Every structure is written in C-alpha cells, then in structure tokens.
Amino acid sequence: MTITLNGSRHQIAEGTTLDQLVAFFALPDRGVALAMNSEVVPRSEWASTRVLPDARVEVVTASQGG
Amino acid sequence: MTFLDLGCVAPVVSSVPDPFVIAGEQLSSRLLLGTGGATSLTTLENAVRASGSALVTVAIRRVSLTADDSVLAVLSRTGVRLLPNTAGCFTSREAVLTAKLAREVLGTTWVKLEVIADDQTLLPDAVELLDAAERLVDDGFTVLPYTNDDPVLARRLADLGCAAIMPLGSPIGSGLGIRNPHAIEMIREAVDVPVILDAGIGTASDAALAMELGCDAVLIASAVTRAENPAAMATAMKHAVLAGRLARTSGRIPVRRLARASSPTEGVIQG
Numbered sequence: 001m002t003i004t005l006n007g008s009r010h011q012i013a014e015g016t017t018l019d020q021l022v023a024f025f026a027l028p029d030r031g032v033a034l035a036m037n038s039e040v041v042p043r044s045e046w047a048s049t050r051v052l053p054d055a056r057v058e059v060v061t062a063s064q065g066g
Numbered sequence: 067m068t069f070l071d072l073g074c075v076a077p078v079v080s081s082v083p084d085p086f087v088i089a090g091e092q093l094s095s096r097l098l099l100g101t102g103g104a105t106s107l108t109t110l111e112n113a114v115r116a117s118g119s120a121l122v123t124v125a126i127r128r129v130s131l132t133a134d135d136s137v138l139a140v141l142s143r144t145g146v147r148l149l150p151n152t153a154g155c156f157t158s159r160e161a162v163l164t165a166k167l168a169r170e171v172l173g174t175t176w177v178k179l180e181v182i183a184d185d186q187t188l189l190p191d192a193v194e195l196l197d198a199a200e201r202l203v204d205d206g207f208t209v210l211p212y213t214n215d216d217p218v219l220a221r222r223l224a225d226l227g228c229a230a231i232m233p234l235g236s237p238i239g240s241g242l243g244i245r246n247p248h249a250i251e252m253i254r255e256a257v258d259v260p261v262i263l264d265a266g267i268g269t270a271s272d273a274a275l276a277m278e279l280g281c282d283a284v285l286i287a288s289a290v291t292r293a294e295n296p297a298a299m300a301t302a303m304k305h306a307v308l309a310g311r312l313a314r315t316s317g318r319i320p321v322r323r324l325a326r327a328s329s330p331t332e333g334v335i336q337g
Contacts, residue, residue: 006128027129031138033170038159040166058128060167062138064110065125065153066100066238066265066287 001053014053018046022059032061084315086283088260089176089208089229094120096277097307098149098262099300100287103239107140109296114144117290117300123149123178126168149210151178156191158198165202177202178232178285179211188238190214196222203227212264215245217252224257231257232264232285235276239288241268247279254280270299270306277310278318 001014005025012021018041022029034041035058041049051057086093099119104110114122122141141148150168155161158181165177181198183191190213202209203226210230211223220231233253236242243266244250254261263276264285276284286303293299 031171032129033126033167035163035167038163040163040170042170058167060126060171061129062124062148062150062168062171063127064101064104064137065127065151066102066123066285 001051003051003054004056006057006059012051016051018049018051018057021051021057022046027059028061032059034059084311086260088210093147093283094118095304095307096283096311097273097304098122098283098285099146099290100285101137101141101291102153103288103291104296105291107137110137110291111140111144113290113296113300114141114146116297116304117286118304119300120146121149122146123151123285123287124172125153126150126164126171148172148174149176149178150174151212152180152198153182155181155198156183156194157181158194158201161194161198162201162205165198165207166205169207175206176208176229177210179209179228190234192216192219195219196226199223199228200226210262215249215253217249217256220253220261221256224259228259230260230262230282232262234265235263235272236266238265239292240266241289242266243268243272244275244279247275250276250279250281267303270302273303273306274310274313277307278314280314283307 003010003012018034036055086096095118097117097119099114099117099122101110101122101124150172152161152164155164161179161181168177169175179198181191181194182188195211199209199211208229210232211228212232213219213223215233223231233250235244260282262283262285263281267273267286267289273284284307290296290300290303
C-alpha cells in the first residue's frame with residue numbers, strides 16, 4: 001500500500017505497525033514525535049498501531065528556531 | 067564614600083528580589099533566546115552560554131535522514147529549559163498539531179504559539195492565533211503567544227488564559243527595533259501576565275528600551291544568532307536586559323522641556 005512519510009510517497013507492506021515503519025526507515029525513535037493523519041500517536045502506542053492505507057505520517061523532532 | 071564604594075552595586079542589586087515568573091515557574095534570566103539562524107551548533111552553544119538565558123526556543127520540524135539533528139544534545143548540555151514554538155504554522159489547526167507534537171518530543175506543555183499570516187511579513191494572524199490559543203489552553207498547555215503590538219488582542223489572549231503575552235517590536239528578523247513603544251506600554255498596562263517583547267530587536271538599546279517600557283523579558287533570536295559575533299552580542303543583550311530592567315524599577319527622572327541644574331545654584335562666585 002502507499003503512504004506518505006514526511007512528504008514523500010512510499011510503498012509498504014499492509015499491516016505494518018508504526019514502530020516497524022520507524023525502524024524500516026531508520027528514523028530515530030527518541031526525541032521525536034509522530035502524527036498519522038494529523039493525529040499525534042504517543043510513542044507507547046506505536047507498536048500496537050497499524051499504518052493505515054494512504055496515511056500521511058509525520059515524524060518530527062526539535063530543530064533550531066526562533 | 068569612596069569611588070570603590072560607589073562601584074559595589076552588585077550586592078545592592080541582588081538584595082532586591084525581582085523574580086521573573088511565568089505560570090508559577092521562576093526563571094533566572096529575563097532574556098529568552100531563539101536558536102534559529104545560528105551558522106553552527108558550536109556558535110549556538112557559545113551564544114546560549116554567553117546570554118545567561120534560562121529559556122530558549124526550538125522549532126519542530128520533520129526528521130531528516132541526512133541532517134545532523136543534535137541541537138537537542140547541544141542545548142541539553144547547557145542546562146537551559148526548552149520552549150518549543152509553532153513557527154511556520156499558518157492556521158490554528160497546524161499550530162495545535164505542532165504544539166501537540168512538541169509536547170511529545172520535549173515532554174513540556176509550554177509552547178510559544180506562532181500563527182503567521184504570510185511569508186513576507188511573518189505577522190501574526192490574529193483570528194487564527196486566538197482560536198489556537200483557546201484550544202491549547204483548554205488542552206492544558208501553558209501558552210505564550212507571539213502577537214501583534216495590539217493591546218486589545220493582548221487582553222483577549224490573556225483573558226483566554228495565556229501564561230504570557232509576546233508582542234512584536236517589529237517584524238521577525240527585521241532588526242527595526244520597537245516601532246510603537248506606546249503600544250507596548252499599553253499592553254503592559256492591559257494584562258496581568260508577563261509581557262515578553264518578541265521580534266524586531268536589532269541591538270542592545272532595543273532590548274534595554276523594551277525593559278524600560280515595562281516588558282518583563284525579551285526574546286531575541288536573529289539579533290544574536292546572525293550578528294557577526296553571536297556570543298559577544300549575546301553578552302551585550304544580557305547586560306542590556308539587566309540595565310533596562312534596573313532602570314525601569316529605579317524610578318527614572320521625569321522628562322523636562324528645559325534644563326534643571328544638577329550643581330548647587332547657591333554659592334556661585336561672581337566674576
């Protein structure tokens with residue numbers, strides 16, 4: 001299925017969970033936060049939450065900013 | 067009294083309690099530092115240390131696989147508290163989501179709320195800002211909104227439960243200073259929460275003026291991070307904020323139209 005991760009489209013296997021997605025793309029799992037379809041998913045729920053078809057997933061961290 | 071006695075002002079100053087408190091939390095400095103614009107993390111770290119700031123802002127951005135995202139590591143070394151912002155958000159919806167993500171990333175409910183209208187002016191969008199502030203306050207956030215130099219809007223934000231008001235002196239990154247000092251004074255009078263002058267400061271006298279106008283603190287980013295020597299400018303800003311605050315609380319002389327001699331008028335010799 002197709003998803004959009006941080007603005008880029010990717011093909012992933014159906015049934016992939018959020019923690020598997022983060023691991024697959026070698027994203028850091030500390031100091032980050034994740035939203036799927038504009039809803040924050042707490043770190044504690046990544047393992048039990050499946051990525052939805054056509055999901056828009058954002059993984060963010062702190063960066064320099066005023 | 068000798069000259070040296072007169073020079074020993076530090077103990078006198080420190081004996082006068084003048085705590086700076088936001089939402090019940092006391093901060094050791096009235097200078098907040100923004101971290102955007104620094105050319106390297108080393109430069110940033112040196113500027114943060116030189117500023118003496120206890121609260122510095124960070125933005126929330128997509129994780130990059132290539133960039134070095136160690137700003138968190140650098141800032142945690144300095145021991146400062148982090149204040150995430152919602153910079154880059156144009157709608158209440160974006161800002162609220164960004165604030166919630168920031169809460170996850172940093173484990174803080176404090177947020178500097180920015181909802182801007184366009185890329186050219188970066189001016190706050192008052193309608194979206196009020197909406198976002200209300201939603202975030204309702205969700206338990208400690209909201210510090212970046213706002214226009216509008217006393218009425220400031221009062222509306224304070225009435226919503228915002229923990230501080232952050233009016234602009236002039237557009238972000240412009241270095242134009244405080245274009246409407248009267249409005250800043252009116253904001254100070256309009257709300258009971260801390261007023262933090264945010265945006266537009268170009269040099270130390272701007273920061274001192276903000277404090278003399280009655281602001282409780284200032285937030286400075288570009289004026290420090292984009293200065294030729296950021297650490298030295300951070301030091302200048304630190305002193306400017308201290309000086310401006312002291313001047314504000316020391317009872318300045320009234321402005322007069324004509325001169326008033328400071329030397330005795332009696333005993334003047336006749337030539």
